[in-house]
Amino acid sequence: MIPVLSLLAFLGLILFINRRQLGVSTMADYATANHSIGVLGITFGFLATWYVGAGYTVFSGFAVSFGMIGMYVIPYGIITLLVMYLVAEKTFIWGKKYQLRTQSELLGLRYRSDFIRVLTGFAGVALSVPWLLMEWYTIGYVFNYATEGFISPLLGMIIGIFVVVFYVAMGGMRSVVTANIVQGMYMMIVGSGVLIYVLFTELGGLSAAMDRLFYESPAAMTFPGPGWDVSPNYWTAIIITSGLGGFMWPWVYNKLFAADSIRTIKQSVLFAPVLGILSFALLFILSMALHPLPFAQENPEEALFWAHSEAGVWPLALFAVLVMAASLGTVSGILNAMSTAISGDIAQVINRKISEKTALLIARWTVVVMSIGALVGAYLKEGQLVFLALMTYQGMIVLAPVVLLGLYWQRANKFGAVIGFLSGMAVSFGLTLTEPAFIQTHGWTPGVYGFMTTLSIMIVAGYLRPVESHVPQLWGDIADARERAGKVSAVRSG
Template sequence: MEGPVSAGIVPLGMGIAFMLVMLWLIRRAYGEQQFQEFATANQTFGTWAITFSMMATWFVGASYTAWMGMAVNYGFIYLYGPIYGAYCVILFYLIADKLWLWGKAHQLSTQGDVWALRYDARWLKALVGIVGLSASFPWLIMEFWTLGYLISYASYQHLPFVWAMAIGALVVAFYVTMGGMRAVVSAHFVQGLFFILGAIVFTYFMVSKNVGGIGATMRSALELFPEVLTYPGPGWNPPNPYWTSIIVTSSVGGFLWPWCMNRAFAADSVRTIRRASWQSVYVSTLVCLFGFFFFGISAHHLEYARAHPQEAWLWFADKMGGPLYVGIAFIVALSTALGTVSSLIHFFGVSIASDVMRTLNPKLHEKSATRYAQIIVILISVVAFIFANMKLPALVFIALLTYQFIIQLGPGQLIGLWWKRGNVYGAVAGLLAGVGVALYLTFIDVTGTGFGGWTAGMWGLLVNLIVYVALGYALPPSKRTEELFQEVQALKEEAAKPVAPAD
């Protein structure tokens, strides 16, 4: 995308204005906080804030580069996106009550805390924390890179990539350090609103200006490129089980990402998470349909977009309406990138301070833990900035590959919160076996489609599940687990009691 410096000033100015307004709107979230408040905002956010937060976190910045490339090039296969978007929140819904109630009663702040409580093993906190941190690291780098790329590209590439990324990183690190989870979710409200409206309404306008309305676009695609309307799309031929694999892997893994599942600790009630979940099903379906699928089919008509699918979003906006459209498209994509980067660096700060430092030193004071988390947020931002400046051509591939490993937390977390017989031996042995199988099969077949379309993570998940269930039946259920499940009922009854009016 080329243009004079004056053209770049419009979108860049709009993006900077958006960031400044966002920082001003969330100003009440800044201030000194205890660790629990920094980590979870003390469970205070309502339904729409959690819905927007789930959307701003779940739709990553790379949705507008890597996933947009998939929608533009292959069309139909992108529809795995709305299916997995819906079913990952449905799985989240099914464990929401225990996550929230135990979170409130036991002051939980991370995924490691949940595992340590459920399986009554303190050391699991560090293990699960480290698994989450390792799997999330490629995403952190990828999202920093995307942030820099979007800002630089929106300036018609007049602002160098390094400076572009520095601006984005400074803004996010500032508000996350100053306000913790309260600032992250408050900012998500603003970002989610812009992103959702932009992805649905603005994309519809852009698509209408290209081939015509949605009807004209689909009729034209049916005539010119019918292969983009069916699985798997042009120029690619994975077997049908690959469709199943990517949907199952992503659905199970979607809210196993520790930076996504910790939304449960920010909600003000179980009902809030449940309502946010079904709202998210509708919102994510509409966003995927209008913002990506219809856009992808429309952009597929243009040769440049097909040749450079990862640039398609901003390039298309420029072609349809010049710098003003680029500015709006930039804010939409920037919202998702800022949302994900903030969730990630906040998670790194909280997880290292809680899962690692507090495990090593249980007497670590609340305020000291907050201070450490804030310092880690800054340090991890610097580390991510350095890595994102390196040439890492396989980064998107590595980030996607991490899904094959994060889903190995599935049996221990998703089934473990329903099934009392699940025990620590099954959870850990299953996790290790699943990761081992997924790792081995990944080395044998890097494409991930070589086993009849079933990916390495699916085989790992199957082995993991067998080990978890077998050891669950082989060993007697723990008394502590029984007590913990009974506590859920008592906590539900307590939460349902009407609050006495204040005198």
């Protein structure tokens, strides 16, 4: 009873703190909160969106089964944050000057191409679907486990959907970020506390847990882990793929447009690595420490829930809320980004006559329709969700050259971007689906080949054509903003 009451109380808290955010009346406010979010919102917005609920089931299960390899998340996080730091300035300047709302709109502006805008908008929505399904399923699973089967996964999903759809559709980005602050703070403070509690009460503390692992399964303490023979290139590949792809998700990237200043974004990069490293390390250390236990080995994805239930009803309740917080944070970000993309990047581009009021209505109904569709998908396709979700990273990394070269290289042009993106996707998903022998032998994941294809085509196309006529103006915007910053700084320093 305590776990389910805790879950319901947390959902109630999310609705309560959002009660004043539900009156969003313009599309700009819905999509970007009118560029008004401060450092607390952006930091926890990134963390809550980034941490998926499946991290405590599927990905922790990976660490339970294979040990140290789960730590790939930490170096990959550093690459992602570097990408965020690098794209922040230009995204912020162009975003504010041209009132941009989404990553696809930014790319449409940079390459002066509606086709790129629609293409990347569609790709972002399509590649996000498996994550939405997986997170819905996780929410249902949390309810089911926490109530010992009393609440079915389907009913659990419906309860979760009701809450998330309500606050995302009514409050947009403002509600998403407000909820993210609560979710993120819970994850960092209460979540880390309960993980440490279980590590000490159930496993005798860090040293004792690691000693047991050392004596019973030392292979789990190094790459690639027990019973797995894979090239060391695989380690490099998953870090690069995830690191470059990690910040390309529209539901993560779009939060840049919500920031109130460049200082806010860069401060959040400052806080996020430390918070992320500490909590990810804690999660994976606990998961690794469970490796020697027979139940955990047989049920790796259930291992963390099991360990917390062994520690008592309160640790289980707090852990269930932790997973729920992570899932809600991701789901709300995905729904907000998907609805903004479908309304702004697809509907409003196909039909320019759609007013801002109608666009907002489309976005809100998109949240409802996508949620119901995802509910059905999650319920029917549960067994394939993890595979599909992991596969999407092989597509997302292909977007990285389009974004990074677009922001940093004036010669990058729309022909290279379109052909490179489509070719890279074809290579990446072609290799993923056909699984040729060299993928296994060399250890490089399909996304790396797709990334190299896109990068090569864009560079060749960049040198084959002159710099596009609109590009100097965009670079001039950046120079103007920096010039003003220099003058302001000079005045302040006397």
